[in-house]
Amino acid sequence: MDSGADSMDQPWARTLPARVAREAIICGVFGPLMDIYTRRAVVGHEHLETLDQPVIFVANHASHMDTPALLRALPTRWRRRTTVAAAADYFYVKRHLANAVSLAFCTVPLERQGGTLHEGPPAHLTRLLDERWSVVVFAEGTRSRDGSVGRLRAGSAVMAMAYGVPIVPVYVGGTHEAMPTGRSWPTRAPGGLLGHRRPATIAFGAPITPAPGEGPREVMERVRLFLAASGGDTTPDPRIAAGRERAARAASAAGNDSADDGSGPVADQRQPA
CATH class of the missing domain: 1.20.5 (Single alpha-helices involved in coiled-coils or other helix-helix interfaces)
Structure with missing residues (x-):
């Protein structure tokens, strides 16, 4: 399915030179920077060991830290071929911002209005899946204001069912406390002379494959149950x-x-x- 976001895509961000630069940015710049403010724990890598690309990573969203934290937590072979669906109306309006996020996080534009994913994968996402790139989707469609998990949109389940790929649920915790919506820089927790690093968790769940007769909402409810079991404040x-x-x-x-x-x-x- 064609959409306006197709023309905003930046294919150069998936070339080898861009991938090499991105690895240096995530692991050499963002990683050490986040370690100043957070003490991370990564769990669930065993769920990725027996999987092949592509998959759709479906995560909660509470902070601008979520994307670098999630990408850094991925094993290298996954990180090098994973893109992040980003709001076209936010990140792709200005060319310099679109170029920056495309290079740093391998983003791909996704329209938040009009229910794009509910109608099937947009053409540029279909091409990525054909090329065995995995995609990160923040299913709430926006960052949480209070750290709780909002309503999970079913578009990522529609995409997984249409293309026949599994969903890997991902819980990202602690980033809201470090860098909530409205802040442009992370903070440490109060205490001591310089404060304390805040705990942050990135948990990967077992792959979810839609069962025969199961609808998108039922699939997303299984994602929600994982987020809740991992520590997320969710609503059925x-x-x-x-x-x-x-x-x-x-x-x-x-x-x-x-x-x-x-x-x-x-x-x-x-x-x-």
Whole structure:
């Protein structure tokens, strides 16, 4: 599917010279800089060991630190062929900003308005998947204002189902405290002469493959459950929660009917003479 974001893509950012420069930027500049302010822990690499590219990394989003933190946490072979979907209306309006984020983070433009992913992968993302590039998608579509996980949009699940690739859920924690929305530079936690480094966690989950008959919302609910289990403050999808409540009521009613008509296990018991 063609979209306006296709023309904004910067293919040069995926060439070998750009990839070499990006490795130096992420590991040689952003990495040491983030270590001044955060004490990171990375878990879940074992889930990537048996996977082949491409996959869709679906993460929560609470800070501008999320992208460099996530990319740095990836094993090298993954980082070198992973792109990051970035808001076209924010990062690609000005050429110098588009060039900067494309080089530093290997971003690709994604339109936030109009439900682009719900209609299938845009043409430039399809080309990337064809070329075995993985894609990072921040499923909330924007940064959290309070650190909690917002509503997860189902577009990344639609893309995974349309292309037949797994989703790897990623929880990024601690970045909101270090650099919340509205701040342009990270901070250390109060205490001592210079403060303390804030804890930051990047957790990769087991791959999620959509099951037959499973819809995008159900797939994203599985992503949400991983984020919640990893420490994220999440809210269940109201539609999914309502469906589960209806199913529970139906099961309860069926059980009561079974007991009332004598077909339950108690009715089969014989009373002693």
